[in-house]
Amino acid sequence: MNLRQRLLIVLPPIAVGIMIVIAWELLCRAYEVPSYLFPAPSAVVRSLVENASDLLFALWMTVRVTLIALALSIVLGTLVAFIFVQSPIIERSFFPYAIILQVTPIVAVAPLIIILVKNTQVALIFCATIIAIFPIISNTTIGLRTIDRGHRNLFLINHASRWQSLCYLQIPSALPFFFAGLRVASGLSLIGAVVAEFVAGTGGRSAGLAFEILQAGYQLEIPRMFAALFLITMTGIALFLVVAGLTHLALATWHDSMIKRET
Amino acid sequence: MIQPPASLSSSDRPSAAKLLLRIDQVKKTFNNDVTALSDVSLDIHAGEFVSLLGPSGCGKSTLLALIGGLGSPTEGTIDWQQSMYDAEGHPERAIGFVFQEPTLLPWRTVFENVYLPLKLAGVSRAAARDQVMDGLRQVGLSAFADAYPRQLSGGMKMRTSIARALIRKPQILLMDEPFAALDEITRTKLSLELLEVFAKTKLTVVFVTHSVYESVFLSNRIVVMTARPGRILADYPIDAPYPRDDEYRTSVQYNEYCRKVSGALKEALRSADTIDA
């Protein structure tokens, strides 16, 4: 791709974004909307700057919970998937419970977890992990299972050991599925972190962005609410981009989903 | 010298040929109640180039997979006359298998795909390098060593797969329609190269094909199977000396064999019609 083509991909959405922000600002000014109802972008930016230290600290808290939960989901989720694949009986015994984790709304269980787990940070991480882990488990399990029969035969004919089949066949075959799961899980871990924090509603030294939003709501500091919201969204986008970049690194050379066909 | 008893399947085999593999009354029924093979008996001797012909779906691929140990017969036995493993439990006999599909690993380059059997046998990449490059040269793909399978044409993929099957210098080579996807020129070239490898190393080949001409040109024995469930209908020795060249292709003998095999194949297809009707 040359520079021109790249710009053609990147520029239009940026242009749309800029136009929306300008229109928003102009409309707010034209109709003199009070900023405690719906703040103009300039008010949000001002609030962001004024409360920078508080907001950035809250951001760090939320990001920390999100990343720890995501890392735990990846490690535990793939581990569980490997165990499931090694033993069908274990999978049959435990998979229904993995589904229960998935279908129970996190908002409904979060209060219980927060009561049971003393340390709030740990409780938040726990909630976010519960919701992020399922896509990793299910996708990686399917991926480790979905092995081309011809490839399996190839490894059999060459007397590959179980370990060799795992490293050179099963894991590479599972990577596209794993990354599809990771993409979903990265979004869910942030959602989990924010939702759990809402439920916990704790302030103090470990308050995250959700607490900032709650707090700003009580005090009708709407611009500050928008600023916190903005930071959450940015975090989500950053996570998405990082995962997309990792996926690209792992699959770009060979996987069909990554290849732009010229014919 | 004592003549070995003439087996059911082969009449005038050179008496010196060592029995490599005995397939005895093999039946294969899949889970879905499809019986692919019924009562197949076949002795394969070292140094034979056996072609398997038969209508589509008659169980040729199934038979080849059973020989390769990729499944076990429902009834009957497949006995190697030597053990599969040496005293220390290492696989002794390398089997080369060219599957009907190229089955290349998409995440590995052409070089790495051909190197794979050696890698699985514990040979380091550095030690295997020259051998792999030689193998690629043999199939005319040395310029594509670093390409990924998706960048290859169908025929190039198949050639990679052939190079991979040969890389461990197997004692027996099982090939499932390896040349079906190739153009005429490449096919001729690779046929001649296969015969060269066959002559040079003491290779035994079991070769599935749909082409009567290809089988008569390449093999020294042709086995024709009936439609599903596959049985052995005919078993012809092709007694033309190697090396074979274009002269053989135009000889009376060649044409005579082609006529005979075509006749048997027609009969096999007729059996297919009566079954489907």
Ligand SMILES: Nc1ncnc2c1ncn2[C@@H]1O[C@H](COP(=O)(O)OP(=O)(O)OP(=O)(O)O)[C@@H](O)[C@H]1O
């Ligand atoms: N894994 C399987 N499970 C169920 N049925 C199978 C399986 N593999 C093959 N069969 C059936 O067994 C029969 C023989 O299949 P096989 O692939 O051996 O035929 P073939 O002679 O190689 O045909 P072709 O020339 O078209 O490649 C077919 O009817 C097929 O449907």
Ligand SMILES: [Mg+2]
């Ligand atoms: Mg077949």
